[in-house]
Amino acid sequence: MKRIAILTAGGDTPALNATLFGAVQRANELGVEAYGLVKGFDGMLSERLPHVRLNPLFTTIPELDPCIGGTIIGASRRYIDRDDTETLKAVSGRLERIGIEGLMCIGGDGTINGMQPLCDLFPCTLAPKTIDNDLGLNHIDEPNEWIRETDDKGAVEYRHTMSRDDVSLSEIVNYVTPGYATAVFVVAQSIDRIRTTAESHRRIAIIEVMGRDSGYIALGAAYGQPDMILIPEVELDYPKIVERVRHLYDLQKSAVIVIGEGVRDADGQLGAKSRSVDPAGNVIFSGAAERLADILSQELGDGYFQKNKRHDTASAAIFTRKLGHTQRGGRPILFDRFHAAQLGGKALELLIGERNNYLSTLKWKEDAGFTLSELSANQLRDRWGIIHAREVHPSLYDESRFQPSKLGRAYLEPIFTRAIGHEDLEVLHDTLFSPGNLVTRHQSVNVAMQKRIQYLD
Ligand code: F6P
DSSP states (O other), X not given: XXXXXXXXXXXXXXXXXXXXXXXXXXXXHHTOEEEEETTTHHHHHSTTOOEEESOGGGOOOTTOOTTSOSOTTOOOSOOOOTTOHHHHHHHHHHHHHTTOOEEEXXXXXXXXXXXXXXXXXXXXXXEEOOTTOOSSBSXXXXXXXXXXXXXXXXXXXXXXXXXXXXXXXXGOBSOOOTTHHHHXXXXXXXXXXXXXXXXXXXXXXXXXXXXXXXXXXXXXXXXXOXXXXXXXXXXXXXXXXXXXXXXXXXXXXXXXXXXXXXXXXXXXXXXXXXXEEOTTSOEEOXXXXXXXXXXXXXHHHHHHHHHTTSOSSHHHHEEEEEOGGGGGOSOOOHHHHXXXXXXXXXXXXXXXXXXXXXXXXXXXXXXXXXXXXXXXXXXXXXXXXXXXXXXOOGGGEETTTTEEOHHHHHHHHHHHTTXXXXXXXXXXXXXXXXXXXXXXXXXXXXXXXXXXXXXXX
């Protein structure tokens, strides 16, 4: 292969440029021309096929900096309909016109689905990304644990029937995904900041973190030492939660609770009221923290807070913070930069080797640490072809303590113990309050990249 295309699709992560960088560096070494397709699948769906040469003269363009978050080639949540053969043919024809022989996608499960129909037209591979850390399997047989059910109204639902009480960390497929570590870094720091104000004002803070149906970000939040962590995988047990909150508040006059945005109770999704669907078919989560705050206010009651003259009302004592997109942005920490670049290089190699529909993955073993591996995308699918978000395995979470279990802690340690590089802190020290920031406007990478974009016509 002499010329390949790369795109970044789905929600961004801080490590996308690092993955791109690793891929382009490998392309340089192999003498392969790398083109970036602009705005994910959106770019290839455009008749003008906006694209950028990422390595003219086999030298990586200076805008591609692995230390900067986001993606210089843009991303979108638009995908190609696999049944739309006309569009697929048109896309393939357009790519052929600029001499593209293969496609490397950087994305998650939605991107694999978007890439799938293209695999029949030319070789495609994937480098994984998602802050949610939900792309992978707790063990290789996990897709077979899903069953399909149809309700009275004919709606199809998939249910996970766990066949294993525990997992061994070395059998986890794609142990961790670039973007996750930086998201947890942001969460842990935020908890630290919210805690001191909650303590000072005798308040209960409910901090909502991203992750959709998967509780990995919430689990990692344990580094910020929240008093309780509630994950979407475990149905909320209100009497137990209220009892624990009371105990904590009586003891320390404050409490910090982290919840995954997809938490659910016996009636379903907590934040389901404002539920809508984005173009990729993903549910957009909102409102879980507010809903839990309402429930706690009702259960504890104003009197509980008035008793010790701490607050006039329960609603004044309980506040919520949704950390939102801060988890997805900014400089990636060392762990993400390093492994993202490696996974990008590996996915590029898989593409050149025509390992069609494969993805690069990371595995972990006690004696070897993290090593690169690969997986056929098909192995992520259940028997009906669905890729389910990887859930936090029950053995990683201790329901009685609302904290990671012993195995959960063992899962987190290899990722985070040395995740922050000294240079990550030096950069902060040297740049945040630089007087130059007050003078010079932020120079958007989009302006620089616009000058490099080429079109078909
Ligand atoms: O999948 C990544 C993610 O950040 C989720 O954690 C979150 O629910 C969602 O994307 C938010 O998407 P958007 O940026 O489209 O609001």
